[in-house]
Amino acid sequence: DAGVTQSPTHLIKTRGQHVTLRCSPISGHKSVSWYQQVLGQGPQFIFQYYEKEERGRGNFPDRFSARQFPNYSSELNVNALLLGDSALYLCASSLIGPSGNTIYFGEGSWLTVV
Amino acid sequence: DAKTTQPNSMESNEEEPVHLPCNHSTISGTDYIHWYRQLPSQGPEYVIHGLTSNVNNRMASLAIAEDRKSSTLILHRATLRDAAVYYCILSRSGGSNYKLTFGKGTLLTVNP
Numbered sequence: 001d002a003g004v005t006q007s008p009t010h011l012i013k014t015r016g017q018h019v020t021l022r023c024s025p026i027s028g029h030k031s032v033s034w035y036q037q038v039l040g041q042g043p044q045f046i047f048q049y050y051e052k053e054e055r056g057r058g059n060f061p062d063r064f065s066a067r068q069f070p071n072y073s074s075e076l077n078v079n080a081l082l083l084g085d086s087a088l089y090l091c092a093s094s095l096i097g098p099s100g101n102t103i104y105f106g107e108g109s110w111l112t113v114v
Numbered sequence: 115d116a117k118t119t120q121p122n123s124m125e126s127n128e129e130e131p132v133h134l135p136c137n138h139s140t141i142s143g144t145d146y147i148h149w150y151r152q153l154p155s156q157g158p159e160y161v162i163h164g165l166t167s168n169v170n171n172r173m174a175s176l177a178i179a180e181d182r183k184s185s186t187l188i189l190h191r192a193t194l195r196d197a198a199v200y201y202c203i204l205s206r207s208g209g210s211n212y213k214l215t216f217g218k219g220t221l222l223t224v225n226p
Contacts, residue, residue, distance in 0.1 A: 004157075033213060042201060042216030043158065056213050090157050094212065102148075103214060105157035 002026070004106035006091050012112045013081050021076045021109045025093030031055075032074040033103065034066055035090040043090055049074055050096060078111075086113045118202045123221040126192045134187040134220055136202030141182050146205050148214065149176065149187045151198040158201065158216075161187065197224045 005024045013019050025032050031050040035043035048056035049068035063079045072093075078085055088108040095102070119137040126132040138147065148163040162169055162176045164185075169176040175188040189196055201219040205212065 031212065035214075035216075042199075042218055043214075045213040045215065048213055050212075058213070092157075096212065102160050102163065103212075104160060108157050 004091055004093050004104055006089075006106040006109050008109055009107065010110045010112075012114060014114055015081055015083060017081050017113075018077065018079050019081060019111060021078075021089050021091075021111075023074045023076070023091030023093075023106060025072050025074070025091075026104055029093035029095055029104075030072055031094045031096050032068055032072065033092045033094070034074070034076045035092065035105075036060070037088040037090060037108070038086070046076070081113045083113050086111060118204060118217055120200070120202050120217065120220045122218065123223065125223045125225065126189075127225050128194060129191050132189040132192045132196070132222065132224075134189075134200050134202075134222065135184065136186070137184045138202070138204055139183045141204055142206075144206050147176065147178060147182075147185050148203045148205055149174070150201045150203065150214075150216075151196075152201070152219070153195075153198045159198075161200070192222075192224045194224050194226060197222055 007022045033048040034046040037043040045058040046060050047066045052068045066076045068074045090105050090108045092103040092105045146163050146165050149161040150158040151161050152158045162171055162174050164176045177186045199219040199221050201216050203214050
C-alpha cells in the first residue's frame with residue numbers, strides 16, 4: 001500500500017511569492033494534517049482537516065491556508081513568503097478512532113525561500 | 115497539551131538494548147503515550163503507542179509506569195538504522211480534532 005505522498009519534494013521560492021504543497025493520504029484515511037519543521041526543531045502543527053472540514057489550526061499567520069478535497073487529498077498554501085518560511089513541510093494522515101489515533105507522515109516538501 | 119520531558123541525547127552500542135526514558139507527570143487519564151522517530155531527512159515514523167499496559171510490536175516495546183507519569187521506549191537490539199531523533203508525545207484519544215505536539219526529542223546515536 002502506498003504511504004502518504006507529497007509533492008513537490010523540493011522547491012525554491014522568492015520572498016513575496018506564493019507556494020502550494022500537495023498531499024495524498026493513505027487510502028481510507030479521512031484526516032490530513034500539516035506540520036512545519038524548521039531545522040533543529042520538532043514538527044509544529046499547522047492544520048488538521050477531517051471530512052473536508054478544518055478541525056484544528058496551530059499558531060500560524062493567515063498567510064497559511066489549506067483545504068481538503070472530496071478524495072481526501074489536501075493542499076497547503078502559503079502566501080507572501082518570508083525567509084522564515086523556509087522549512088520542511090510535512091503532511092500526515094490518520095484514521096480517526098477512539099483508541100489513540102496513529103498518524104502516518106509523508107517524506108515532506110523542502111521549501112527554501114530566498 | 116500535557117508536556118513530556120526527554121533527555122537531549124543518548125548513546126548506545128550496536129546490538130545492545132536501548133532504554134529511552136520519557137517523563138510526563140501531568141498526563142491525564144485520557145492521554146495516550148505515543149513514540150515517533152525521525153531519521154535524517156525523513157518524515158517522522160510511528161513507533162508505538164499505549165495507554166496503561168505495556169505494549170510490544172515488531173519495532174519496540176513500551177513500558178508504562180503504574181502511575182503513568184513516565185514511560186520507557188525499549189529497542190531490544192539497536193542497529194545503526196535506529197539512529198534517529200525519538201519523540202515521546204501525549205495525545206488525547208478519540209474525536210476528530212487531533213494533533214501531535216512535538217518537543218525536541220532524544221537524539222539516539224548508535225555506535226558500531
